[in-house]
Amino acid sequence: xxxxxxxxxxxxxxxxxxxxxxxxxxxxxxxxxxxxxxxxxxxxxxxxxxxxxxxxxxxxxxxxxxxxxxxxxxxxxxxxxxxxxxxxxxxxxxxxxxxxxxxxxxxxxxxxxxxxxxxxxxxxxxxxxxxxxxxxxxxxxxxxxxxxxxxxxxxxxxxxxxxxxxxxxxxxxxxxxxxxxxxxxxxxxxxxxxxxxxxxxxxxxxxxxxxxxxxxxxxxxxxxxxxxxxxxxxxxxxxxxxxxxxxxxxxxxxxxxxxxxx
Amino acid sequence: xxxxxxxxxxxxxxxxxxxxxxxxxxxxxxxxxxxxxxxxxxxxxxxxxxxxxxxxxxxxxxxxxxxxxxxxxxxxxxxxxxxxxxxxxxxxxxxxxxxxxxxxxxxxxxxxxxxxxxxxxxxxxxxxxxxxxxxxxxxxxxxxxxxxxxxxxxxxxxxxxxxxxxxxxxxxxxxxxxxxxxxxxxxxxxxxxxxxxxxxxxxxxxxxxxxxxxxxxxxxxxxxxxxxxxxxxxxxxxxxxxxxxxxxxxxxxxxxxxxxxxxxxxxxxxxxxxxxxxxxxxxxxxxxxxxxxxxxxxxxxxxxxxxxxxxxxxxxxxxxxxxxxxxxxxxxxxxxxxxxxxxxxxxxxxxxxxxxxxxxxxxxxxxxxxxxxxxxxxxxxxxxxxxxxxxxxxxxxxxxxxxxxxxxxxxxxxxxxxxxxxxxxxxxxxxxxxxxxxxxxxxxxxxxxxxxxxxxxxxxxxxxxxxxxxxxxxxxxxxxxxxxxxxxxxxxxxxxxxxxxxxxxxxxxxxxxxxxxxxxxxxxxxxxxxxxxxxxxxxxxxxxxxxxxxxx
Numbered sequence: 001x002x003x004x005x006x007x008x009x010x011x012x013x014x015x016x017x018x019x020x021x022x023x024x025x026x027x028x029x030x031x032x033x034x035x036x037x038x039x040x041x042x043x044x045x046x047x048x049x050x051x052x053x054x055x056x057x058x059x060x061x062x063x064x065x066x067x068x069x070x071x072x073x074x075x076x077x078x079x080x081x082x083x084x085x086x087x088x089x090x091x092x093x094x095x096x097x098x099x100x101x102x103x104x105x106x107x108x109x110x111x112x113x114x115x116x117x118x119x120x121x122x123x124x125x126x127x128x129x130x131x132x133x134x135x136x137x138x139x140x141x142x143x144x145x146x147x148x149x150x151x152x153x154x155x156x157x158x159x160x161x162x163x164x165x166x167x168x169x170x171x172x173x174x175x176x177x178x179x180x181x182x183x184x185x186x187x188x189x190x191x192x193x194x195x196x197x198x199x200x201x202x203x204x205x206x207x208x209x210x211x212x213x214x215x216x217x218x219x220x221x222x223x224x225x226x227x228x229x230x231x232x233x234x235x236x237x238x239x240x241x242x243x244x245x246x247x248x249x250x251x252x253x254x255x256x257x258x259x260x261x262x
Numbered sequence: 263x264x265x266x267x268x269x270x271x272x273x274x275x276x277x278x279x280x281x282x283x284x285x286x287x288x289x290x291x292x293x294x295x296x297x298x299x300x301x302x303x304x305x306x307x308x309x310x311x312x313x314x315x316x317x318x319x320x321x322x323x324x325x326x327x328x329x330x331x332x333x334x335x336x337x338x339x340x341x342x343x344x345x346x347x348x349x350x351x352x353x354x355x356x357x358x359x360x361x362x363x364x365x366x367x368x369x370x371x372x373x374x375x376x377x378x379x380x381x382x383x384x385x386x387x388x389x390x391x392x393x394x395x396x397x398x399x400x401x402x403x404x405x406x407x408x409x410x411x412x413x414x415x416x417x418x419x420x421x422x423x424x425x426x427x428x429x430x431x432x433x434x435x436x437x438x439x440x441x442x443x444x445x446x447x448x449x450x451x452x453x454x455x456x457x458x459x460x461x462x463x464x465x466x467x468x469x470x471x472x473x474x475x476x477x478x479x480x481x482x483x484x485x486x487x488x489x490x491x492x493x494x495x496x497x498x499x500x501x502x503x504x505x506x507x508x509x510x511x512x513x514x515x516x517x518x519x520x521x522x523x524x525x526x527x528x529x530x531x532x533x534x535x536x537x538x539x540x541x542x543x544x545x546x547x548x549x550x551x552x553x554x555x556x557x558x559x560x561x562x563x564x565x566x567x568x569x570x571x572x573x574x575x576x577x578x579x580x581x582x583x584x585x586x587x588x589x590x591x592x593x594x595x596x597x598x599x600x601x602x603x604x605x606x607x608x609x610x611x612x613x614x615x616x617x618x619x620x621x622x623x624x625x626x627x628x629x630x631x632x633x634x635x636x637x638x639x640x641x642x643x644x645x646x647x648x649x650x651x652x653x654x655x656x657x658x659x660x661x662x663x664x665x666x667x668x669x670x671x672x673x674x675x676x677x678x679x680x681x682x683x684x685x686x687x688x689x690x691x692x693x694x695x696x697x698x699x700x701x702x703x704x705x706x707x708x709x710x711x712x713x714x715x716x717x718x719x720x721x722x723x724x725x726x727x728x729x730x731x732x733x734x735x736x737x738x739x740x741x742x743x744x745x746x747x748x749x750x751x752x753x754x755x756x757x758x759x760x761x762x763x764x765x766x767x768x769x770x771x772x773x774x775x776x777x778x779x780x781x782x783x784x785x786x787x788x789x790x791x792x793x794x795x796x797x798x799x800x801x802x803x804x805x806x807x808x809x810x811x812x813x814x
Contacts, residue, residue, distance in 0.1 A: 128369050153369045156411045161627070167591050168628040171620045172688065173612040173644030190640065193630035197674060201626070205364035212321050213367075213378040213429070214352035221383050224376035224390065 004156075005060050005123040012232070013055035014125045018134030020233040021126050027240040028118035034247045035256035038106040044247075045110050048117045057124035061117065068116060072109035079105030085259060103258045128152040133225050143217040150206075158199060165194045270340035272433050272464040273297035273320065278334035280315055280324055289315040290489045292334070297433065297466065302459040304475050304497070305468045307486035308508040309678075309707045313468045316486075317435050320466070322351040338433070349382065356431030360438045362415070362422040371397075371405045371413075371421050378429045396428045400454070415577055416447030420454075427458075434458065436467045440474060441705070444576040444732040445774040452478045470707040472509045473777060485509075510708045510735075513778035516795035517807065525800040530719040532727060534568035534742065540617060540696060540726060541565040541588050545597035548583060557583045558750040561597070565696065570719065571728040572737035572758075575747035576772040581730045584747060585698055588728075590614040612645060619694030623701045625681035629673040634665060634684055637673045641692040652691075659690035662721045679710050690723055699729040703736060715740055735778045738762070739794040746771050758792045784810050 016024075028048070035041050052058050061068070085100025126134075132149035136142060169190045170176070176187055250256060274296045281288040290312035297303055305313050318324040322343060325332050336343040338354050346354075359365045368374030375396065379389045397403045402420050405413065410421060419439065426434070436455065440448045448471075456478040459465045469475050472483075476497060483500045485493035493503035506516045546561040558580040565571065565588070573581045586592040587599050590606045590613075599606045601617050619641075622628055631637035638656040647655070660669055663683040668676065673684045682702075689697060697718070703711035719727065719740060731737060737744050737758055744761040746754040748771040754761045762768065763783055768775055782792045789801050799807070 129373055149369070150367065153367070153411075157363070164622065165627050167586075168620075168622045170611045171589055171591060171615060172628065172641040172692070173615050174640075175610075175612065175644065190630045194627055198626060202364055205359065205361070206367065208323055208327065209359060209365040210367065211323065211327060211348055212352055212355075212357045213425070214349040214381045215377075216349065216381065219349075219381075219383070221380050222386055222389065223380055224372065224386065224393070226386055 004128070005063075005120065006127050007056060007059065007124045009056040009125075011055050011125070013051075013121075015232075016125070016236060017227045017229050017233045018126060018130040019137050019227070019229065020236050021122055022131070022134045022138065023237060024240055025118055025122040027237075027244050028121075029115060031240075031244050031247055032111050032114040032118065033262065034244075034251050036104055036107045036111075036261065037256045037258050038103050038110060040256035041107045041110040041114065045114045045117065048114055048121065052117065052121050052124075055121055055125050057121045060120050060124050064116065064120065068113050071112045071116065072106075075109030075112055076102075076105045079108050083259060083261070100258045107258065129225065130227070133223070133227060136223075137227065142221070146217060154202070157202070158195070161198045161202075162191075162195055165191055165198075168194075271296055271337075272299055272339060273466075274335075274337040275316075275320070276335045276337070278316070278319055278332075278336065280319060280330055280332050282315075282328060282330040285330075288331075288489060290319070290486075293486075293489075293491055294334075295484060295491070295494065297464045298481075299432075299464055300459055300462045301482065302456065302465045302467065302478070302480045304472070304480040304483045305466060305486060306470060306472045306475075306483060306504065306509045308470060308709045310488075311486040312489040313486055314437060315489075317357065317437050317466070317468060320433070321355045321357045321435055322346070322348055352378065352431075353382070353429055354431055355433045355435060356426035356429060357435045358419075358423055358426055358437065358439055360441055362418040362442070365422045366410045366418060366425075368425075369409055369411070371402075371408050371410060371424075374410055374421055375424045375428050378425060382429070392428050392430075396424045400424050400427070414447075415442050415444075416450065419443065419447075419451060423454075432463060434463050434465045436465065436469075438469055439467070440469055440471050444772070445734070446576060446772045448474060449477075449774060470509045470709075472504075473512045474510075476512065507712075508707075508709045513776070513781045513795045513798075514810070517781065517799045517810075520796040520799035521804075521807070523796070523799075526794070526796045528716060528720070528794075528797070530570060530740075530742075531722050532568055532570055532719070532724060534566070538567040538725075539564045540567060540602060542600040543584075543587070543597070544600070546587060546594040546599055547596040548587065548592060548594055556595075556750055558587075561752055563745065563752060563755060565726055565728060567725045568742075569726045569728070570740060570742045571726070571745055572741035572743070573728065573730045573745045573747060574732070574734065574737050574771075574773065575753075576732060579747045579771075580750040581747050582700060583750075585620075585700065585728065585730055589618045589620045589698060591620075615641070615645060615692055615694055617694060618696045618698050619689030619692050621685050621689055621697070621699045621702070623704050625673075625678070625685040628685055628688065629681060632672055633670045634660070634673050634676075634687075635669045637684060638688050638691040641688055645692060655691045655693060658723075659687040662690055662723060663687040664717070678705055679714065682706070682714060686718060690721075693723075695725040697724045697727045699727075701731060702729050703731065703733060711736075712739075734762070734773055734776050738776075738778055738782060738792045746773075748772070759786060759790075762792075781810065 031044060052061055080097040080101040081095060083101040083104045085098030087099040088096055089099050089102065090097045128149060132145050136145045174187060174190055276294055278293045279288050279291050293316060307313055318328060319336060326348065343351065366374050367377050375393050376389050379392060397406055400420050405417060405421065413421060439451055443451060452474065455465060455467060467475060480497055483497045484491055485500060485504045493500055501511060501515045506519045543561045543563040547556050547559045549556045561584060573585060575581050583592065587594060590609055590611045593607050601609060601614050606614060629637060631640060635656060638659055639652050642652040642655055660666055663686055665683060665687060673681060702715065706714060741758055744758045745752055746761055753771050754767060762779060765775065778795055781798060785798055785802055788806055793801055
């Protein structure tokens, strides 16, 4: 079982600097926000799929296919009731669905899927270490970056302990699957308490290990990793920025919108 | 002071006494010792003897992290340790904690090993060179880009050690480094420690598995008891001075000493009678997914009433996977497992719990309730027992595991051994017919786990017991049947005296013969069965004993 989404490939995208990856995914998020016409958003989403294929990240898309599908489906079903448009298609009492609101809904579904997709590509090509290192290079204070990377490092450890705890309590007859939500909440106590205690003990030991290696978050330090921004990195950032500005100006001229809102 | 530090003694402790702030009694009292360059010092003793406190004193966690009253002096190369910063200390003293899992900070081997040097702010080029150098020194260059989480126990320990050694400490503290390793990995680790000492690092090795450490010939042994040093001298004279029940000595030595003690009384309550089959494995194979490799394959085995089974094998052989099939936590991919005649696929884990009660390796994985009584009632309540029956079962369980008086204590506030007993009682209260234990000795010292096993097996209430272990001697002392697991298959199954007599088989299963096994094999014509060392001392005619002891 692998909890993280990183895929250990060696594509051109994997080799980008982590700063480029972080800024790049932020730009992709912004781009996803620009249009609200389903055709335009679909075009952007297709671009993302191409990007995912080039970065060999498609296996992760496959892993979350149900989530992506549900996002699009629910958004398409629900948004029409909240967005109002001028051309009514169907109405029932106070509920009303217009042509524009339906199109808007589809666009919103695709936009959400694009968000998830952009994030997935990022996580597929970035290790936790790179991510932290990138944050540090982008001037995030070291103690915060360290806490962040340690938290990431402990996720699989705690998940493993959690799985063992679940098995231990199931073998004592705990039935985690039946009952209503309140009964279920009560059943989490036998799982939560041991996990909590485990986490406290573990972090206590870790603190000692850190100290005995001379760790001092305030002191100046060096890094083994030495990421370098190369020409490809500047190229990618320039390209993405240009693309974003181009899309923005299209939208400001009135293209790619079904409703005059975000 | 600094100019003569190279010639000064690496470590000198003078009259060290320390009391933790929350405790009334000092944890160590008036401890004095010296450690020469390249010396390998073994510190032996049972839990609570003060070993860990001493280590924390040397590496500076006392008094910096642990507060309390500290008297006496610790001199590192002639300088008072208290005057040093943690960063300075960390370059002189390296500490390998007991559980490498909890010491590793980095997600990747590289990060982990480079971490200490990054803290010191060394230039990148130097970090690179030193990391590569230490990885190749320890023979783990191939792990360089691996994720630490997926390493085996032995690999994790080597990586943690690399992270310590890369800082070039001149003193290395090893706190029970063998605890989480199987015998083959333990032997490798010990050879490595010897090599480090031979190359000039002064080493303090804290361990209660004295027998294992003696194989690498420590230069000196220190025995601690109740916070005091009761022996400090060469290893060959130690055996007379230390308590053979507190630390694990080589079997012939134990035998020689135990002759003068009264014979041990050990009568397991479980007796082979009726031979009713309780659990049956039929051609069981398992893999985690359709296309991943088989973790266990073609297992055929029956657990009968009256069995005390030791499932023996190295780490990663599939022992735990095998046992999890019996308790229904895993279902076979091929074949079937029958519990009292019913296929586990048709049963819930709760239903199977009536037959098999599983005690996980660490009691911390299951204890949660505010009192011992509620903790014990949790299982039976889940199984839908009526109130009176729960109360009766809980009381009986408390009595059996000897926890009377602690019923209203929070289990998490008890000692490790007591917690272990609570976890057994929790199974007893469910009235499961078979007790299943995963590494019952893990986290306990020799004295405690022997006492623990003695009391569990002499306690009424179970029709059969099965335990997973990589400790060969545990199987010799307690099992009436050994199931040898190797690479997912059952390599042998039968009485200990039959299964364990084949040295080739043991080697193939990565099991290292112990002195107790050799002694038992020699004595077999006289005893007809395997016995613990104390029992051997009284089971053999004196002249036989003498020849055997000398022979070995």
